[in-house]
Amino acid sequence: MSNIVGKQNSFRFIWFGQMFANLGDILYIVCLIKIIFDTTGSVTYMSLVPFFNTISALISGLIAPLVINKYKLKSILFYSQSGKTLLLLVMSLSVTILEGRFLVLFYLLICLISFIDGWASPARNALVPSLVDERELVKTNSLLSLSDQIVQLIAWPIGSILLVSLGAEIVLWFTFSLYLVSTALMGSIVHVPRQLDHENQSRMDALKEGWRLIWNSKQLRVISFMNIIETFANGVWIAAILFVYVSEVLNKGESWWGFINGSFFAGMLFAGLLIYRCTAFLENKLGKTILCSTFSLIVITFMFGATSIPWLALLLSFLFGLPQMAREVAETTIIQKSAREQLLAKVYSARGTLIFGAFGISSLVMGWITEEFGVRTTFYVSTMLFIGSFFVSLISRRHLLMETKDINN
Secondary structure, three states, X not given: OHHHHHHHHHHHHHHHHHHHHHHHHHHHHHHHHHHHHHXXXXXXXXXXXXXXXXXXXXXXXXXXXXXXXXXXXXXXXXXXXXXXXXXXXXXXXXXXXXXXXXXXXXXXXXXXXXXXHHXXXXXXXXXXXXXXXXXXXXXXXXXXXXXXXXXXXHHHHHHHHHHHHHOHHHXXXXXXXXXXXXXXXXXXXXXXXXXXXXXXXXXXXXXXXXXXXXXXXXXHHHHHHHHHHHHHHHHHHOHHHHHHHHHHOOOOOHHHHHHHXXXXXXXXXXXXXXXXXXXXXXXXXXXXXXXXXXXXXXXXXXXXHHOOOHHHHHHXXXXXXXXXXXXXXXXXXXXXXXXXXXXXXXXXXXXXXXXXXXXXXXXXXXXXXXXXXXXXXXXHHHHHHHHHHHHHHHHXXXXXXXXXXXXXX
């Protein structure tokens, strides 16, 4: 009984600790963008913030297996958040003392924070299945996704309001306090999963293990291939392309840009609530959920790119969040059932590297297509990519719909 209570408490510590950390991640980025713009007045310098974030996370994912081999997952979560907290303290002191000068220092701190954070995500996702009953995985994953979307939905407007009313310096110190709370919660995790023996494993074998596990599992291989295609397709939803779409296709101003983004996250929230209430129905239909969701994304993406009616675009943006969330929860559950502990963390680090790399390339390619051929063409290209992903799922549906097997065995 005490073991069950310990697991439940540990899950709550991870859940709330990650929520505080995610909120802090967005707030400090909002502050830095404001500081950099006030200092330089350059959009290019501002765009370097997400660029360095993505590149650092990509590199972090590549070497994460070495960290996973050496440390327990709970330790990775705690020390990762502790490192981020210390780096944010340096950043807050720098803003207070240097007043926005020495931008190179800020970019360096952004890289380091993102780099350390790249170890925490696979550790968290790998710990969750060991802290909840397998029958509760769908519900748990929908709850975590729902929490992430709530943070995403409220963090940007809250950050903007705080920035205007309090200033970047005070908001950074507030973010530091959020990181401190998150660190304390991560340090309170008491349940530690069994550590696998990797003493005789070479560094190269450790780096390749997550990739090997994905390749050897037909189910994970299909899902990963679909993820790559769909990540390229999702590059059409970056803020810059949506801004062009709202301006040139809908003939609306910046406010509608915000409405479209808000509608998307509202759809994700609604989907999270719906999935949370329908977990029993989805539990044995994870593969079918991925199939149906991918087909829905084809229709919605095509209609969104084709329409010039603002209210219809708003509705389609909301609807896009529904299959997106359903597919995300289904994929996460399948992956979590396929492995345990350190091996699962390595699968997540390899998968994260694939997605970060694909999204970075997609952002550049989709931006070029928009500039050269127009934003409608970009959405049609995205639709074709979703069609490609759907055909992959049809061709490989036998593997996609099969019962998930533990690849630890």
